[in-house]
Amino acid sequence: MEETTIKVLLVDDHEMVRIGLAAVLGTEDDIEVVGEASSGQEGIRLALEYRPDVVLMDLVMEGMDGIETTRRLLEQHPDCKVIVLTSFIDDEKIYPVIEAGAFSYLLKTSRAAEIAQAIRSAVKGQSVLESQVASKLMNRFRQPKQAAMPHEELTDREMEVLRLIASGKSNQDVADELFIGVKTVKFHVTNILAKLGVEDRTQAAIYAFKQGLVE
Secondary structure: OOOOOEEEEEEOOOHHHHHHHHHHHOOOOOEEEEEEEOOHHHHHHHHHHHOOOEEEEOOOOOOOOHHHHHHHHHHHOOOOEEEEEEOOOOHHHHHHHHHOOOOEEEEOOOOHHHHHHHHHHHHOOOOOEOHHHHHHHHHHHHOOOOOOOHHHHOOHHHHHHHHHHHOOOOHHHHHHHHOOOHHHHHHHHHHHHHHHOOOOHHHHHHHHHHOOOOO
């Protein structure tokens, strides 16, 4: 075996898929299928045994799915490149497996030549994404992030103080209930007003009720 040969591990719980992939990739001079796993657990074990350059990973498998398998496999074998090869392009599968570390994402409708080329690209550090997947990822990144609500900037203690003053308690009442000093309460109130962008305790209380922070 030449040093330039790319070692590939197949992880798919469908035997016929593995047989087909192994047969197709076996015709490539620079690619060698070093192992076949029928489950995520077996895939992790074989990855440690064979140290593949690339893993072709199914997503939907009984037991450990491809997302968790990818995450665990890469924790133990970070230099490996995981190429997802699946029939699914659902958001709940695409984003988690990409976050888990998947390098490329292809559909099982891809041509044999496309899969082989994706393997070669992976070892060169070049990701390949099926067009629909790439569009989904781009659209997700284009979506503007929602601005945080002012009260989300409050600390847990400031939120406690806000709820108490919204319920009509004085600074002394708040101090007694939280077992802190009045000066500390005043310090928290000052911070709360600044973070909420309001001028006094009454406006802070109104804000709290409008946002459903108190009943």
